[in-house]
Amino acid sequence: MSNPRPPPATTLRAFLDAHFASPDDLAAAPALAELLRRECAGLQASLRRLEEQLAAAAASWLHRSAGARSDLRRLRLPGGAVGEDDERAETVRKLALPALVREIQRIDTIRHYAEATLQLETLVGNLEDAAFSIVRQASKLNLSSILRKSNETELKHGKLLNAVNAVRDIERELVRISTTRPQWTSLITAVDSRVDKTLAILRPQALTDYRALLAALGWPPLLSSPDTQNDKYSQIPNPLVLMNEGNKEKYSQSFLALCALQHVQANREVRQRQIAAATPAPADSKYFDKTDCLDHGLWAIDELVQPVASRMEYHFAKWSEQPEFIFTLVYKITKDFMDGVDDILQPLIDHARLAGLSAKESWVTGMVKMLVAYLERQIFPALVTCNKDHATVGKPEAESSWMHLNDLMISFDKRMQLLADSGIQKIASLSEGLSRSLSVFSIYSEHPDWLHIWASVELSSAQDKLKSEMEDETNWSCSDSQHGQLGHMENSMKFLLSTREDYKAPPVSEFVIKTALSMIERGRALPNRGMQIQYNRSSSVKFLNDFFLVLRDRCEALQLSNTTLEDQPLSKASCAINAARYCESVLREWDEDTAFLDMGPQGSMFTDEISFLVKLGTNYLEQILSAILIEFEDLSWEYVQNIGSWSGQTALDDQILDEENAGVSPGFVASLDALTDRTAKLKLYLNSKDFLDLWRSIAEGLDYFIYSSIRWGEVNFSDTGVMQLRVDTKALLWIFKPLCSRPEAFLPLLSESQRLLTMKKPDAQCLLEMLTDDARRNSCLKHQGLHHIDARQAAKILRSRKFGR
Incomplete structure (x- = not known):
């Protein structure tokens, strides 16, 4: 029961006014108090009686409720058991039934596991039988019989497609299991192990058959012709274009079978990566599949590149000191066979339903990878050795060779990208993967120490050029100081500054900005943001920081706080401040450019540099202000006193x-x-x-x-x-x-x-x-x-x- 609320203040006041209207009424206070106590005792007795009645009613309700519950329990149990039987039934319901349910679930899980195992065993067995049949048949065919025995060749392609379908069925079942039963990792691992062993046999055999077919068709063609001196490489015969209908059909079957095998292999790699990352497989993973294919290149087109590369390297060996010829030859051969590759292979790629994949792009990618491999093996090691040799380190010849090679790589990348972009429209979500495959600068991904050497070479070259610029004092003069007072007054009220002339910055500051921008632009050739950031931090950003330290040293050398502000110190300090402000404005513009947004950890690559310039300009403006006020105070001290x-x-x-x-x-x-x-x-x-x-x-x-x-x-x-x-x-x-x-x-x-x-x-x-x-x-x-x-x-x-x- 809740406590009774106290009477309102107005009611209490009225009660007291009624009984104590005058001072004489105070004598009746004891009687009034006794009356109130008796009324309170009566109310408390009534409250106790009501509580006793409520307790009796509750006990009666609980008794009837227990009886009803017992009756209902007997109705649910067969035979209407009572007494101890009711307690036994309750125990069975609470303990035995859940255990029984769990046992049924365990048996059902074992049944599903056995069914899945049997089904996978059947699928893997079919795959292994197909692989064994292909390997056994391979020993019966030789190079001369590949084009003649069409029935055997078609039969072998059919068996390879059956193996591919078996892998596809296995993958479909594994994806279902990994989604619904992720705890069955042992089963998935066992199946993957057997499939991987089988694919390790199938892929080399499929590639061997494909190479034999290419050789029988006359691939690779000769890289020279009687008209070589007249630069008529475009007339070199292309065996892919010269195939008759029968051979074209055989080649198409081999090409499609190899693409199908690569496609299922890519699907397997995607699924395994998703399981390793503990992420559920998406409902539609075709974009993941195609990205994986593009990252590694099409096997069928890579096999076209490899025999061409072996013939090209014969010429490369003669041009180790003239790498521009190497890049020219690769570009020329790539372009010469581009149309034939596109006309023959693009319809086959479309037939294989490799959406978003271009034959031209794959051909260009294969040629780029071939060149990267040769540069990595033959050209760069010599440059690295020369750069690290104490006898040649820091010499212009060693640095110029490295920069010349990178200039050739930048130009080559752009030309090859134009060739690749002439194919079908790329899917936007795949563009990053494509750029990685097409860039010669991907060589730096595997050799970050080479990237550091390149950045050091760029930095050293830029610093040498800057040193010669800074030695000329005319490059440190404020631009508007040569135009006279009138010309300056016309521009003095212009506060929307944008160019170096607006900031009155010395010409050396513009040289620094252009040099840093050139270094940044060269770094854009790198295939990913991480490498670009690393390169810029070691080259352009360090170059800018070195120049900013020069600005600070020039101002500190003036000792503005201890000088009487002569014309020359004031001019030098002003020019240094103007240079700092101009560089600050350019860096802020770069940070707002979308091309620079992802180059810094917090979205800005020049945060520290901008802060340094702001502090530099503010500090030396304060020193000029202090010097002027002190000079004014010294000259006017007697006057103001x-x-x-x-x-x-x-x-x-x-x-x-x-x-x-x-x-x-x-x-x-x-x-x-x-x-x-x-x-x-x-x-x-x-x-x-x-x-x-x-x-x-x-x-x-x-x-x-x-x-x-x-x-x-x-x-x-x-x-x-x-x-x-x-x-x-x-x-x-x-x-x-x-x-x-x-x-x-x-x-x-x-x-x-x-x-x-x-x-x-x-x-x-x-x-x-x-x-x-x-x-x-x-x-x-x-x-x-x-x-x-x-x-x-x-x-x-x-x-x-x-x-x-």
Whole structure:
């Protein structure tokens, strides 16, 4: 039972008002308390009776419920057993039945396992019988009988297709088992072992038969002809084109059988990779199959390349010192047989239902792989040895040979890609795999140390070129410094900077950017992002970092904080800052380019370099700012100490102060001249964005320096003193007037203090009285348009004003 809620406060108040209307009613309080206790005791007794009734009703309900449950149990059991039999039945239901169900499930699993095993045994047996039959028949055929005994050849192709169908059926069953019964790994492993052993026999035999057929057809053709001197390679006879109908039919059967065998082998590899990765097989895995085929090349076309390669290598051996001839010959042979390969093989590939696969592309891929193998075996080892030899390391000949070879590889890749792209339209999801197969630069995938050597060679060459550029001081000069003051003023308000000229960066910075971009573009030939990142980190990024360190060293050598800011140090520092800003803008553009998005771990390849340039530019702008302010302070120190201490003569009532004809204070002239010269030089040398920030910072620094140097409250400003301060301030503002329409906005402390000093005496006294009122001091300052001087400072300024009589 829940506790009774206390009476509302209004009801309790009414009860007390009714019984204690006057002080005399307090005497009846004991009687009233006794009455309330008796009523509470009666209510508690009623509550106990209700609880007893509820307990009795609950016990009765539980008794009837237990009886009904027992009756229902007897109805469910045969014979209507009661008593101990009910308990025995309950035990059977809870313990024996689940065990029985598990046993039935185990027996059913064993039955399914036995059925699957028998079915797979049958399929594997069919495969092994077909393989044994093919091997036994192979000994009966020789090269001369391949084209004559058409029946035996067709029979052998038929047996190979039967073996392929058996493998396909086995794969279908294994995919089903791996999906529904992934715990049967031992069965899958055993079947895979037997199938792999059989395929290890089938593939070499199928390739041997295919090679024998090609040899019987006259492949490979001669790579030279009587018209070789006239460069008529295109007229070399192609045996594939010259086949008669009978031979074409035999070749088609052999080609299709080999493609079918490769297709099922690719399916098996995909399934095994998925099982190893513990990922479920997709419902439609044809794209995985085709990708695997393309990555390894078509066996039937690779067998066309190999005998051609053996004849080409005879010529390669004579051109080890002239690799351009090797690339030219490979491209020429590839192009010469392209049309014949496409006309004969593309219909066969379509018939084999290898969707998205191009005969031209496969032919080009095979020729590229052949060239990569030769370069890896014969050309690159010699270059690597030469590059690592202490006698030749760092020599221009060794570096130029490596760069020349890579230039040939880049050009060759582009030309071969054009040949491959002339085939059928590629499926978009396969394009990455295709580019890996077609790139000669895939040679660096297996030899990352060679990639590092290439990057080092590129870096060394770029650094040598940069060194000669930096030795010429004209390459370090700011571009706009040669155009005169007028030409610069026309461009000084341009803040949307994009080119080197806009940033007034020295020519050497553009050379650095172009060289780094050239290195990056050469690295794009690498077949994957990981290799591109590795190459760029070791070449272009390191090249940029070295130049940025040169910029920092040039600025540090100037010692801006210890110099009087002569023209030459200021020009050199400005050019270095401009170069840093220009390089920073280019790197930011590169980071926003889609071609660079994946080259960094966080999507940006130049994050650290950009941060370094930002810090470099900011640090040396701050040093220039500090040097200018210190120089101004040194030249104007005596002047600012005497502000307000000028002649205290007050003007007569009829005397009019001639502010227009008043001159600048003599002690202020030197500092203004120096500031004018520094501002003009910075405007001439520095890029417009940084100059805008710099002159505003200079103005704000001067404003604070002059204002804080005046001993407000200790000096007395007469009318003459106020006029002189206004004249001097106008002279200071005049320096910044060409840079903006309201330079006084950047000297707010001086502007607001002069507004207070020029107030009329009644207004000044009234404002001073309001400043003593805490409630009105802030509002009255805002009403006067004063936002940078607080009430205490305003009161000091007003007390420093000495009005004439």
